[in-house]
Amino acid sequence: MDQSTTRRYDISGQxxxxxxxxxxxxxxxxxxxPLKSPIPACVLDSARRYRLGRLRSKMEEHCSALLLYDPVNIRYAxxxxxxxxxxxxxxxxxxLILADGPAILFEFEGAEHLNQxxxxxxxxRPAxxxxxxxxxxxxETRLSExxxxxxDIVKxxxxxxxxxxxxLEPAGAFALQNRGLQLVDGQELAERARSIKSPDEIELMRWTIRVCEAGMARMYEVSEPGRTEREIWAELHFENARSGGEWLETKLLTAGARTNPWYQECSDYVIRRGEMIAFDTDMIGPYGYCADLSRSWTCGHVAMSAKQRELYSAAREQIEHNLGLLKPGLSFAEFNERSWRIPDRYLPYRYTLALHGTGMADEWPGVFLHPDFDRNCSGMIEQNMVLNVESLIAEEGSESIKLETQVLITPTGAERLDTFPWEDP
Structure with a gap:
């Protein structure tokens, strides 16, 4: 792909x-x-040691062994x-990781060399x-084996x-229980371990965000009338793939009336000038880390209409207000009490999460928006968590504005990890 696909040119060719x-x-x-990672090998090795150590420390509290099938947890370990x-x-x-013994990977047959x-x-060992x-x-025979x-290893x-x-499938759980093992929740163990990041993890995550924002710049440049939603979304895939990234968890890019209600997936809809384009990257990038960023802008980058400006300003207000609350020691309930109150006209179209954790994917904790907080879990914001602050603003008959930023919880508050500019409504 040459530069003409991501830039336009004036009559002089500039x-x-x-x-x-x-x-x-x-x-x-x-x-x-493609972007080239500046991360030295020692940072990656340090992050690897930290992550496995986090899992082992949580195992001390709960179990003598940890069996992982989730590929995100295997990547973390x-x-x-x-x-x-x-x-x-x-x-x-x-x-299979033993608290007082070896860490064993049971690899797909013929792929053992990938782990050298x-x-x-x-x-x-072969899986x-x-x-x-x-x-x-x-x-039945293979399950028994x-x-x-x-x-046998655990005993x-x-x-x-x-x-x-x-x-684990039910049959596997029953088979292990029938052999005298007591099963406990390993997903909670893994997610609580993953929730606290090391400085090396943050450095790796910053690079994933850098790649994501390069993809967003490509998307911005091609957001012209006549493009389809899929064509614009493909720019993010392209940048992620060529820069060593993994996958996109969703297909959340829509335009115009298709932005409301939210969660429609990108399509072959041809976007018209002035329509709002809204997206959520949900990108698993280089080193396996997630860049979960949302932006909204107009097709052709024309000035927003009065209604678009109103919605965009409300979304920015929600992001900035909730971002300013974040600090270590703040309980989820305290955050909810102080959080931005979404106006009634926007309530039916709201995004149910106000905050969520992010690491190698979206992860614990999830903190619901105030109208939905009665079903929230308990917990507290801790230093070195990475949280995403969410906003989705729309009303009946309008387009949606989707904004989201990714932040590190520091000793004094929250540091934004993404810097891609907001629009000027």
Missing amino acids: SVFKDDRKQAYLNPEGADR FDSSNMSIWTMHNAARYA GLPGIDEI KSWIFFTAGDLV WADDVS RQGRNRRLAVDK
């Missing part, structure tokens, strides 16, 4: 970017080249990545898969028979 503030997010070596999307719905690889050089893995896709009428293997090397598990 490149003209539509907003110099946003041009800065493209690769300074040229938009036709070992930095091991192999067919992550496929293994989200095909349980074909897993990890990963320091947290003590042993690699024993019992999914129906490959086992068919042999599921798998359960014998896992239970021989664990201090007790408490096994934490993040994701």
Whole structure:
């Protein structure tokens, strides 16, 4: 893809970017080249050690072994990545970490070499898969072999028979219980471990956000009349993929009337000048970290209408108000009591979350918007959490404005990790 796909040119042939503030997010070596990570290897190695240590520290409180099937948790534990999307719905690889013993990766057969050089893995074994896709009428036999293997390791090397598990089909859970293991919730253990970030993790996350914002700059530049929603969304995929990223969790880019109600997925709708384009990146980028950013702007970058300005200003007000509340030691209930109150006319179209955690994906905690807070969990904002502050503003018959920023909780408040400019309504 050459530069003409991301820049327009005046009659003299000179490149003209539509907003110099946003041009800065493209690769300074040229938009036709991928960004190159400046992260030294020592930062990644330090983050790997920290993450595995976080899991082991949580295991001390709950169990003698941890069985992981969720590919995001496996990536967190070992930095091991192999067919992550496929293994989200095909349980074909897993990890078993012993509190007082080795950390074992059970890898998809033939892919063991993908884990060379990963320091947290003590042993690699071939996975024993019992999914129906490959086992068919042999599921029962293969399930028994798998359960014998896992239970034998835990019984021989664990201090007790408490096994934490993040994701497991009912048949697997029953098989392990029948072999004398006591199963506890491994997803809670993993998410609580993941919720507190090290400085090295933040450095890795900053790079993912840098890549995401380069993709957003590409999206901004091609947001012209006649483009489809999918064409604009593809620019983010392109930048993420060529810069070493992973995937996009959603397809949340819409325009005009299709922005309301929210959660419609991008389509072949051809966008018209002046229509609002709104999106949520949900991007799993380089090093497996998430950049979850939302922006809204007009097609053709024309001045907003009076209604668009009203909605955009309300969304900014919500973001800035709630952002200013964040600090360590603030309980979710206290945040809710002080949070921005969404006007009644916007209530039917609200985004139910005011805040959520972010790491290698959207994660715990989730803090509901004030009208929905009666179903919120208890908890407290802690230093070194990364939280996303959300806003979705719309009313009957209007377009939606979607804004979101990603912040690090510091000793004194919140530091924004993203810097891509807001619009000037």
